[in-house]
Amino acid sequence: MADNGVFGQNLFGNRNDTKNPHHYPVWRHFVALFVLILACVYAAPNIYPPDYALQIQADNSDLRIGVRFMTQAAKILVDEGIRVKASNTTGKGGLIRLRSDVDQLRAQSILDDRLNPAGRDRQFVIALNLAQTTPAWLQDLGAQPMTLGLDLSGGIHFVLEVDMESAMAKALGDEAEKATNYLRQENIRYRASENMVQGKAVRIPFATETTRDQALRSLRSTNDYDSIIASESQGSPVVEIGIGDERMATIEDVAIEQNLTGLRSRINELGVAEPLVQRLGRSRIVIDLPGVQDSSEAKRLLDKFATLEFRLMAKPEDRPSSLEVMPYEGRTRRLQRANIVTGDSVINASQGLDSETGLPQVNIELDSEGGERMNRATGPNIGHSMAIIFIEQKPVIARKVIDGEVVEKRSIREERRLISVATIQAALGFRFRITGLSMSEARDLALLLRAGALAAPMYIVEERTVGASLGQENINRGVRAVVIGFVLVLLFMLFYYKVFGLVANIALAMNLMVLVAVMSLLGATLTLPGIAGIVLTVGMAVDANVLIFSRIREELAKSVPSIAIQAGYGRAFLTILDANITTLLVALILLGIGSGPVAGFAVTLSIGILTSMFTAIFVSRGIVHLIYGRRQVQKVWI
Amino acid sequence: MTIDFMGKRHLAAIFSGLILVGSIVALALLGVNRGLDFTGGTLIEVGFGESVEPTTVRNILSDAGYTNAVVQKFGSETDILIRVPPTSVAAGTGSQTILGDQISAALGARIGKVELRRSEFVGPAVGDELTEDAGLALLAALGMIMVYIMFRFTGKFALGAVAALIHDVIITIGAFAAFQWTFNLPELAALLAVIGYSLNDTIVVSDRIRENFRSTRRGTSAEIINYSLNQTLARTLVTSLTTLLVLVALLVAGGEQIAGFARALTIGVVIGTYSSIYVAATVLLALQLSRQDLAVPEKESADNLP
Numbered sequence: 001m002a003d004n005g006v007f008g009q010n011l012f013g014n015r016n017d018t019k020n021p022h023h024y025p026v027w028r029h030f031v032a033l034f035v036l037i038l039a040c041v042y043a044a045p046n047i048y049p050p051d052y053a054l055q056i057q058a059d060n061s062d063l064r065i066g067v068r069f070m071t072q073a074a075k076i077l078v079d080e081g082i083r084v085k086a087s088n089t090t091g092k093g094g095l096i097r098l099r100s101d102v103d104q105l106r107a108q109s110i111l112d113d114r115l116n117p118a119g120r121d122r123q124f125v126i127a128l129n130l131a132q133t134t135p136a137w138l139q140d141l142g143a144q145p146m147t148l149g150l151d152l153s154g155g156i157h158f159v160l161e162v163d164m165e166s167a168m169a170k171a172l173g174d175e176a177e178k179a180t181n182y183l184r185q186e187n188i189r190y191r192a193s194e195n196m197v198q199g200k201a202v203r204i205p206f207a208t209e210t211t212r213d214q215a216l217r218s219l220r221s222t223n224d225y226d227s228i229i230a231s232e233s234q235g236s237p238v239v240e241i242g243i244g245d246e247r248m249a250t251i252e253d254v255a256i257e258q259n260l261t262g263l264r265s266r267i268n269e270l271g272v273a274e275p276l277v278q279r280l281g282r283s284r285i286v287i288d289l290p291g292v293q294d295s296s297e298a299k300r301l302l303d304k305f306a307t308l309e310f311r312l313m314a315k316p317e318d319r320p321s322s323l324e325v326m327p328y329e330g331r332t333r334r335l336q337r338a339n340i341v342t343g344d345s346v347i348n349a350s351q352g353l354d355s356e357t358g359l360p361q362v363n364i365e366l367d368s369e370g371g372e373r374m375n376r377a378t379g380p381n382i383g384h385s386m387a388i389i390f391i392e393q394k395p396v397i398a399r400k401v402i403d404g405e406v407v408e409k410r411s412i413r414e415e416r417r418l419i420s421v422a423t424i425q426a427a428l429g430f431r432f433r434i435t436g437l438s439m440s441e442a443r444d445l446a447l448l449l450r451a452g453a454l455a456a457p458m459y460i461v462e463e464r465t466v467g468a469s470l471g472q473e474n475i476n477r478g479v480r481a482v483v484i485g486f487v488l489v490l491l492f493m494l495f496y497y498k499v500f501g502l503v504a505n506i507a508l509a510m511n512l513m514v515l516v517a518v519m520s521l522l523g524a525t526l527t528l529p530g531i532a533g534i535v536l537t538v539g540m541a542v543d544a545n546v547l548i549f550s551r552i553r554e555e556l557a558k559s560v561p562s563i564a565i566q567a568g569y570g571r572a573f574l575t576i577l578d579a580n581i582t583t584l585l586v587a588l589i590l591l592g593i594g595s596g597p598v599a600g601f602a603v604t605l606s607i608g609i610l611t612s613m614f615t616a617i618f619v620s621r622g623i624v625h626l627i628y629g630r631r632q633v634q635k636v637w638i
Numbered sequence: 639m640t641i642d643f644m645g646k647r648h649l650a651a652i653f654s655g656l657i658l659v660g661s662i663v664a665l666a667l668l669g670v671n672r673g674l675d676f677t678g679g680t681l682i683e684v685g686f687g688e689s690v691e692p693t694t695v696r697n698i699l700s701d702a703g704y705t706n707a708v709v710q711k712f713g714s715e716t717d718i719l720i721r722v723p724p725t726s727v728a729a730g731t732g733s734q735t736i737l738g739d740q741i742s743a744a745l746g747a748r749i750g751k752v753e754l755r756r757s758e759f760v761g762p763a764v765g766d767e768l769t770e771d772a773g774l775a776l777l778a779a780l781g782m783i784m785v786y787i788m789f790r791f792t793g794k795f796a797l798g799a800v801a802a803l804i805h806d807v808i809i810t811i812g813a814f815a816a817f818q819w820t821f822n823l824p825e826l827a828a829l830l831a832v833i834g835y836s837l838n839d840t841i842v843v844s845d846r847i848r849e850n851f852r853s854t855r856r857g858t859s860a861e862i863i864n865y866s867l868n869q870t871l872a873r874t875l876v877t878s879l880t881t882l883l884v885l886v887a888l889l890v891a892g893g894e895q896i897a898g899f900a901r902a903l904t905i906g907v908v909i910g911t912y913s914s915i916y917v918a919a920t921v922l923l924a925l926q927l928s929r930q931d932l933a934v935p936e937k938e939s940a941d942n943l944p
């Protein structure tokens with residue numbers, strides 16, 4: 001156990017102080033003053049209400065949004081009778097500040113109509129935004145208002161679960177392809193099989209044990225595999241390739257990372273001003289879309305997965321086992337199983353209209369490796385046909401009640417469709433176009449290809465929508481509760497502790513300000529339970545002072561005021577520390593389990609505990625010293 | 639004036655026992671009315687232009703096929719809260735996520751102006767996990783606190799504090815079960831805050847008990863504890879009062895969404911104040927706390943003298 005006495009007395013001066021109760025180091029006044037000034041500066045941005053604004057961004061990096069563009073955009077709005085407060089360019093685009101939320105919605109639809117003509121690829125993303133109005137000098141100091149949680153700002157919150165089994169199956173599929181390619185290169189014959197990926201391993205079958213052992217030795221010599229063993233499956237000798245735990249974890253991380261990237265660019269397409277997309281735990285992703293009200297549009301993009309496969313149609317010399325049959329225009333067509341390239345190789349895709357037929361088309365650009373493969377595959381096959389398969393996956397959650405328990409069964413509904421069979425006229429390169437889709441399919445495909453493929457499908461496991469008006473009501477109610485609670489506590493303390501009550505009240509007001517300043521500085525998110533945490537902090541923050549004051553009252557019965565004050569602060573300190581550390585422990589546990597609103601509560605509670613300790617020790621102590629410290633006091637009002 | 643707290647401890651024990659039994663009976667018979675966060679399902683808050691009866695809404699919903707939707711008023715005459723359990727969604731696409739739009743459309747067609755104020759969907763798996771996490775969090779909180787107090791005080795104090803906390807938690811949840819108030823994630827947060835608060839009180843009292851055991855040479859354990867309780871009584875009451883003041887502000891002005899949270903804390907603060915006086919101290923007496931338990935090295939006891 002630590003030496004209790006030393007702990008307390010270091011902060012309240014050494015023991016000689018009891019002999020000289022008037023000693024109070026001046027530096028503590030400076031610390032208090034310094035913190036007070038900092039708190040004023042960093043809490044200040046919160047009193048400037050934000051402007052309703054539109055954020056304009058170019059969808060295409062070739063377009064630049066300059067001052068002239070923004071002036072024109074503002075003029076379009078003024079001509080429609082909407083009052084524009086300001087319009088300016090920002091780092092990535094432009095910002096138009098407006099008077100009200102009604103104007104904001106109208107302005108969005110007007111600008112969307114005018115800047116993005118129908119039937120063409122979208123050029124500008126126009127997002128609703130709340131623009132801060134913090135003065136420039138405060139911004140230069142790094143002062144920012146607190147971010148509002150979705151329950152206060154309105155918006156949509158999603159939690160998506162990434163299907164790790166699919167990610168694993170995909171990784172194993174890649175492993176199988178790598179191994180079989182290698183075996184083909186080495187001229188070791190394996191038996192073709194539909195399902196080499198079984199559970200958590202890849203099993204490659206062979207005709208005889210001799211070839212199996214030869215393959216095993218050869219594959220082992222590459223040192224590319226975590227675990228590779230000889231085994232037996234369904235009566236034939238197999239080589240079994242497994243993935244180690246470490247790689248398994250890496251695969252999961254990569255899958256989440258790739259999905260995060262994909263989601264971010266999809267959400268970009270939605271035009272949300274300040275979206276939050278981040279990993280939650282092992283296999284989940286949380287998405288916050290402030291200001292968004294229409295969840296169906298968001299959902300259409302989030303959990304959908306669309307991609308393409310390019311293949312050659314069957315040639316007479318192809319072995320039947322390497323072919324697949326798909327229907328196209330009422331007939332069954334035979335095509336090769338092997339892909340030339342897939343959607344993974346697409347680096348850009350845009351939707352457009354065929355200049356001759358007026359039918360929708362998607363312009364595709366491949367990366368260099370994909371382009372080369374396309375070139376190599378199409379070059380020798382001019383006059384032959386190429387097939388394009390459109391794949392759309394939608395995660396499906398079915399729920400059934402079994403023995404009173406709700407059981408979820410997740411599956412992927414996959415739709416594969418041959419959308420085009422075209423004769424290869426010339427060797428294809430990096431850029432080409434595809435047709436055969438409906439208008440909306442072309443739009444979604446372009447978007448989803450552009451956004452990048454997801455490594456694994458995702459399911460929506462949680463969704464919360466808060467209307468904008470409810471958010472505003474929550475803010476108003478929260479602020480009202482803080483004000484009423486604060487005033488009640490102030491009155492009570494003044495009535496009960498008189499002069500010392502006034503001191504505690506000053507400390508409490510400062511505590512509130514430091515709390516807001518720290519939260520703003522940390523970029524913490526304010527939620528409704530977070531406001532409740534602030535209210536609770538107001539009630540509990542006086543505790544440190546109450547402890548000290550009741551101690552002083554007790555000590556006054558035994559000794560002169562100056563010594564009683566000294567002893568009151570000194571004795572109470574350890575108690576305050578013990579009591580607060582345990583509450584802090586509880587708050588940290590809360591932070592561990594809750595996300596979103598509850599985490600907001602835990603954060604405010606933790607910060608509130610720390611700031612209330614600071615203000616009790618530095619502020620209230622300092623003020624009491626200023627009032628009673630310099631003279632021989634005969635009577636104290638407590 | 640000195641109040642003889644410890645003299646009435648048997649009465650208090652009976653009182654605590656009765657409420658505890660009542661709480662456990664309520665928990666066993668009625669169970670906690672777990673909210674959406676824990677059960678999963680869909681919850682929709684709609685606002686109407688005029689006052690609407692829940693029955694009207696219920697009829698419209700059952701016509702539309704949502705037969706086991708729970709409909710109730712929420713805060714005001716014009717606000718309605720609709721809860722659809724996860725079971726009532728037919729197997730198919732994850733259609734529960736679009737339930738909000740469908741229900742507000744169905745209501746809009748029959749009643750007129752409807753505003754979808756809030757719509758929440760929680761998958762049952764997420765709810766189950768949260769229930770598990772919540773239990774773990776409560777246990778972790780109690781465990782960590784016990785270790786901390788054992789480290790800072792002694793094992794007997796730790797037992798007393800944890801007994802007081804379990805007492806408070808059971809009674810607070812018991813009240814939620816008895817009145818069938820919805821227990822959601824914010825209420826869980828409140829429960830953990832109650833643990834923090836009640837502990838705060840208990841530690842202040844324990845701290846004084848320890849100090850008096852060390853500095854006073856006369857008196858029985860019961861007398862010293864009683865003396866300590868009296869010394870800290872003013873502080874205990876003032877802090878509880880200021881906390882209750884802000885909680886009342888939250889209950890009155892904070893709106894319906896935060897009311898459950900404020901309610902849980904209010905009950906917890908009242909019970910926590912009582913338990914820091916009676917439960918923790920009574921346990922200390924029952925464990926026969928004595929001066930030997932608090933024996934300290936000479937140097938430290940010298941430090942604690944004024």
